[in-house]
Amino acid sequence: MAGELIGARGPIGPAGTGGPPSGPNPALPEGPHPALSLVRRRLAQAPLVLVVVIVGGFLLLEAAPGDAVDAYVASLGGDAGLVRELRARWGLDRSAPTRFLLYLVGLATGDLGRSLAFDRPVLSLVLERLPITLALAGSATLLAFALGSGLGILAGARPRGPLDRLLSAAALVLNATPSFWLGLLLALLFAVRLRWLPLAGIETIGAGYSGLARLFDIARHLVLPVLTLGLVYAALYLRLMRAGMVEAWRSDFVRAARAKGISRRRLVLRHVARNALLPVVTMLGLQSATLVGGSVVVESVFAVPGLGRLAAEAVTQRDFPLLLGILIVSALLVLLVNLLVDLLYARIDPRVELGARAP
């Protein structure tokens, strides 16, 4: 979805080298602010996205063999009577369409239902875990973006130079490294050998910290998972940034800029890197869709009680109200992040027209 509204017509270059004309854009219609119009359109799309997510999620879980009672007795045992009783109690003796309809009725009143596996309201479970995943995934994304694009600029500043070769090789290795393995390696080094950082969990159990002390404690616990998740994505950003810059170096506007005697530093940062940034920002939007899924492994390795682990448990336990609740919240997050990314495009590239439709 990210990039849907891009109306770019060529690389961004210095005046007279292919960049956009200055002054108001004649393609934009009169009316509300373009950003507001974009927000409205995205809000209008949201219900459709949610319907697809809810129906898809329900059908997928229905297609999986076994239900929540099977999952329950598989781990805790029971007899035929208990199986019947639990199915009736959890409403699983009703047909799938009836259950879905009842779920939708509840949803219409803002009720996300009750988790079958945790026996708690879905909303409270999700809200409990969401901030943790947001902190983890948000910090990891920031780290990945900053580190990846920064190193990408260094690598792309002199393509095929020694630094480029070194960073590209490192990125390749990092990109090919499974996150669980990287996580365990980092844990062994920083938590087991050096004992600088806590290995698992989100905070010190029973420490009774509050305020800043608690925040600091949580931050310390998040260092290793953020590093693990962030490094893997940083490699991706590095490669994207570098590839974009290599492409930009071949552009006419770069040659023109060089001919005009612009300093190399300015050329790299203001023109080459800026042009290469768009695909990286696109990836940022796409990556938001994997916030939940991508963090499952890292959340398991570092015992971080986030939304990813909760989603994995919901699937294993065939807990359809919980899974649908997580999917709804995740979908809303993805919509929000993509909206922000689209707004960001316009900041990076003035030629992007927020209100315009793609041709």
Place this chain on the structure above:
Amino acid sequence: MRLTRRCLLASATAPFLLRAGATRSRTPHRGGVLVVAADTEPRNLNPALVASNGVFYVASKVIEPLAEMAYGEPGFSPRLAIAWQGSADGLRFTLRLREGVRFHDGRPFTSADVAYCALELWKKHQNLGRVFFTDLEAVETPDPRTAILRFAQPMPAQLIENALPALTAVVPRHLYEGTDPLANPHNQKLVGTGPFRFVEHRPGQYYRLERNPDYWDAPKPWLDGIVYRVLPDRGAIAAALEAGEIQLAAFSAVPLADMQRLAKLPGIAVIDRGYEGITYLVTVEINHRRKELADVRVRRAIAHAIDPNFVVERIFLGHAKPAIGPIPRFDARFHTADQPTYPYDPKRAEALLDEAGLPRGPNGVRFSVELLPAPWFEQTRQMGDYLRQALKAVGIEAKLVVKDPAGHQKAVYTDHAFDLAIGSPVYRNDPAISTTILYQGGLPPGVPFSNQYGWADPAMDELIARAARTLDPAERAELYRRFQRLAAEQLPLIPVVEFTFLTVASTRVHGVADNPRWAVSNWAETWLES
């Protein structure tokens, strides 16, 4: 002596295996919070409703049963009951209860609590009790210290006694009466009489228990508290032990492959006791609805195709034993080695398959089967890989179908959509509690860990029913020996190996593995060296 990997592993880890006896030489003292690993968070943590090792692991420290298993004779240690006796006709079982016991909310524990739990929780709702206590008619409470279980049919006192550790957890009547027991909030916020009080559960993070200062067995417990850290990744559990973030991991939570390395680290001990009372088996479950598998010669051929020693050495890395029948060796009261066995002999397996009219086809395959390894343990999954190869060697082509727990439960125990499956039933101190159900006919579909194999033998059913009603312990034991011989002869399922678990702990932790159900008992005697 043949030098095997098992011998090598045993010799490598032997110096580090800490036995319970070794810990008793030091004087216990109070203090310290024990941090241990937990890898599951059961939906319902009340052991009066859910008799399961996953539940007991946490809940047994808070909620106590009437008695616990013990090493040596008589095999039990009193907990909430101090004495018990069955009547000569098997219709009454009298329990004398401990005095001066209080629940964690300050209310006294009495026979009314036992009566309520027996009739309203164990009999009506508990996963094992619903079948076990079917004939429980009433509970008389002539005084606060006496409870008399009255049965409609004779129940062997030995059987009831054997069930005390796992099936008789007592919760306060005053917190449950008049409520829907399955929806009672105290199924998560536990209240019991145990050595530890429940403080909090942060889902996905930890359970926290604190010392019960009013415990009836003062000055125990020694620990100030126990924290169960939820660590879903087994590799991370090993790392957490090394980092000192946890001090104990039970139920072989650390991968067996890491065990040897950990055992060599200073300050860490691998303990191989404390689980005999909950011995598990790896079995090959057979769908008798499949024509080829309904032939006993084919089942015997499959048994001959399996090398239990290979399974012990390569899959369990030495931490298991070849099984002889469905009752593990530890229970010498019932186990017998006098039963038919099927030693590893692929040639004999091939001959039996030929004899059954299943010759190898042009492609070398006699027939094909779908094989579903249970997802419960890493080893049951690995056993699936091994069995596929072992069967291929004798001309049976097995297609592995791996499912998650819910999918496996439905496929095997509800839909019967399998030919062979790898199971891992647990033995619970008496064949009638959770073993004979694997052989008993006439069970409705959907019952997990039961005979959903399409196996029906009236002689076996008659034997099972008789043994469950026979009051004389010696006669009962003999009936179960006959049961084992019949099971081995007919081979409705194939027991391959029996296994228990290992505990990995800091050497600072003492009072570990002091009973055969230690991991799921109350840990009142566990203490931390300062």
